[in-house]
Amino acid sequence: MAQTTSIESDARLMAKIARGDSEAERELIELHFPRIYGLACRMLGDQSEAEDICQEALVRLWNTADDWTASAKLSTWLHRVVYNLSVDCLRKRRHMMGSEDVETANLFSEQQSGIDEYASNQTADIVNAAILSLPERQRTAITLVYHNELGNIEAAEIMDISVEALESLLSRGRRKLRDNLFDMRRDLI
């Protein structure tokens, strides 16, 4: 029922955007941009690239406003586009660098500068770096479920995987995070 209500209210919001309602535009950006930005930052480890990806996704959404049908949740649609664009971006980066190791190493160095801006203490810095060192799909699953607080079905739909596969990614991601932070865990908790 809540899902239906959300889909209907999303459709009303999109209809307003198609009519050029500036208040609706602001509402949509304020509601969805922070969440998709968080996902893109976590996936890419780079805030300016994350902003570009979010802008691309939002422009695509604006362009579909006229034809928006009440069959999908806006948040699912947006998260999915951001997820796919981020995967493409990572793939290009990997291709340019020549190997996955370089990508991970790069992420780590980029993260540090990015994290300094948004984390307010040392614990957050360390944990953020540990999250960003997780494999791409594990950190995406963790971000969607823990930080963007999406349900398991929606998160699985965004990543185009089954709920079982999502649960496996979450378990492995959490375990790896715990292992990575094991030595410093006593100080952190």
Next chain:
Amino acid sequence: MSTDDENKQFDELRRSLLAAYGANVSRWPEGAKEARDPTPATEVALAEAEDIDRLLEAASAPVPSKLQIENMLKDVRKTTGTEAYVLPTRRFFILPLGALALAVMLGIIVGQSLTYGERHRATAFGFHYLDII
């Protein structure tokens, strides 16, 4: 199935839920909330899940500033031409103007071809075009 087997299965389910979704039951799937009651066999898994939850809560995902939100709104409006609603140049003027320009061009082409046809016919009959007029 014996009660022991049922208990083992229940513990296994609870452990896998704790491993995937953590200790906060509100994150668990709707159908799995029956496994929320703690059992002695899953105490260690619960403690581990709580530790990892605490770590994850300490590191929230980055949030854009108010300025970034304002800039994003401006950029999206600029890119999609939504600003046209404030100054209705694009959507309300460009299309009709384009149609008008096309109509004028078509008129010129058709007019030219007719004029050429008239002149050709007149010459064929041995008249100078201007003499007919």
